Amino acid sequence: MPMLRLEKRPSPSRFWQGMTPVLAVVLTMIAGGILFAALGKNPVEAIRTIFWDPLFNAQFASYSRPQLLVKAGPLILIAIGLSLGFRAGIWNIGAEGQYIMGALAGAAVGLAFYPADHWFLFPLMVVAGALGGWLWAMVPAILKTRFNTNEILVSLLMVYIAQNILASMSLGLLRNPEGGGFPGSRNLSQYPAASNPELIAGTGMHWGVIAAFMAVIAAYILLQRHILGFHIKLAGQAPRAARFAGVNPTGLVLLCMGISGALAGLAGLFEVAGPAGQISIDFNVGYGFTAIIVAFLGRLNPIGILLAGLLMALTYIGGELAQFMLGLPAAAIQAFQGMLLFFLLAVDLLSNYRVRFGARAEAA
């Protein structure tokens, strides 16, 4: 007879909903520590290097603290867009592709004007970036609403198409004519009218980070105060009820896919004009996929996503430090990041179920 059993809660526990991410982080630290110890490294030192040194180490912190924002910016921006759809039960898995297409569209507009110095160039690129991502997301959205295709598959497959377009653009249309035949566009960060520079030196703050903060605030207001936010939540929790409440499912799909695509496109544009600087064959490094983890780690809640994005960025930057300071293999760091999602999903059980000790009292 089992001594430990699960009992479904009538409604999810608010306490555990808030606590599970914290608990997941603690469990990740413990399991990660064991992993690092098994690799022959001092676990305490490794955990300290990942979580503490990027923020407070005298040698690195002044540089790596602002880098947190640089790394977290695109993650948060994309995750906010995704979370709206996820709440409504609309699964856009292809943010990586929308991120690429936004970067391509924005960079193409910027490069088309090279070397002219117009004040309106960067704003125009921002619009083009959002539009590029939006258009790419419209493909799975329209296929879903018109032909009832599965948006998970279509949006994911569109990522591979985007990657091939990216390769073709870096080798062809957008290739730097002064680049000696090497693939990759001109460096936008060296073209002032089209660049997205660090706005205040030493802060890491660029327009993409500001856009991410604005998206957090906008999503918060939308979900808390606006009828649309209510419809999104309702559609996810009770689709039938939503229809009776007058929610137009087609409109909701187009809207949620559109917003997440546009935000992913924006993230791509800000990245290509700023930290990355140029369109190159391997411009995308997985922000669009990592943002899915960030969205769930943040409980699909705007404030949660803000914190989750920063935490994810911390594990990246701290993980890099741990690699070359302590000689930890890159794979161990990736496993460590994977544990975070694993533990989050595992302890999520606690918000929906109660753990009971002892045998179940048979109902009469």
Next chain:
Amino acid sequence: MNRRTLLATAALGLGLAFGGAVNAQAMDKAKACFVYVGPIGDLGWSYQHHQGALAVQEAYGDKVEVTWQENVPEGADAERVLTQMALSGCNIIFTTSFGYVDATNAVAAKFPNVKFEHATGYKREHPNVSTYNARFYEGRAIQGHIAGKMTKSNKIGYIGSFPIPEVIMGINSYYLHAKKVNPAVELTVVWAFTWFDPAKEADAAKAMIEQGVDVIASHTDSTAPLAEAAKANGAVIGFGQASDMADYKPSPRVSSIIDNWAPYYVKRVGEVLDGTWAQTDTWAGIADGEVEIGEITEVVPADVKAEAEAMRDAIAAGTYHPFTGPIKKQDGSDWLAEGAVAPDGDLLGMGFYVEGITGDIPK
């Protein structure tokens, strides 16, 4: 050279003249750092660079601290990794992939006292940036010779990574030498657009084998193409790339190009220690031991093996250059006249196939 580097160089020169320059100071202990584009466990490109790093440790023992970071993407992340390395006290940083070119130069500008060594690059925007490369096309010539002799279907293949001059140069050298010994040979090139992606590399190999290709050379970093060739039960052969890949001996791996970075790394770190490091652009080949030809196995007939080894020795002795005219470009126009040898500049900017290769370089 722009105005600022000119001034900096002048200042450095003055400093040296008065014996007070920072660059000329010997050190008791140096920290050498390495950045790899793939995992060390790729058993190819990054693995070989890491062997060079280990050789540095071996050579200087307690006098150097060696650290490294693997799997660093070429882009925004590289700049952060390099900055953090410089902040952590690295005295010399080896950036071992072409795509680190802008990141290397950008970080070098911020840390003038740290030396940067960029592999396969060409940009040296600051006096503390050197570039180095190996003449892999010399090894490709020997592979081409073996391929031309060994193919039964007269179809040989080449898995390209990115259509950059270094790779195009390798394809041309491979094809020219296959064609020389087997005029009926046809070359298939498949572009993987990656340096390291075993799944994609295996797909490329599989596609070529299905088309009847029976000799595969690759310019990507993993052993996947050899693993794929091994499935053909001896019908398909290939070459170790970047490292010996001896696990696939005697077939499908019949020979290999081994990148031996150790002598260069040991030398350059030594120069940091004794304060004599200066900006250079190095392009060494078989003669200097930077490109090695791995053992040609018994699967290759003895006469072919002897010819291949003779070519290797001639290249090492400087009596044979793999790009010796007459050679025409793919479009039929002249490139090298009878007896002319390709200037390095032509090779480093190579953007065309030689006559006889079908297909286009991706644009």
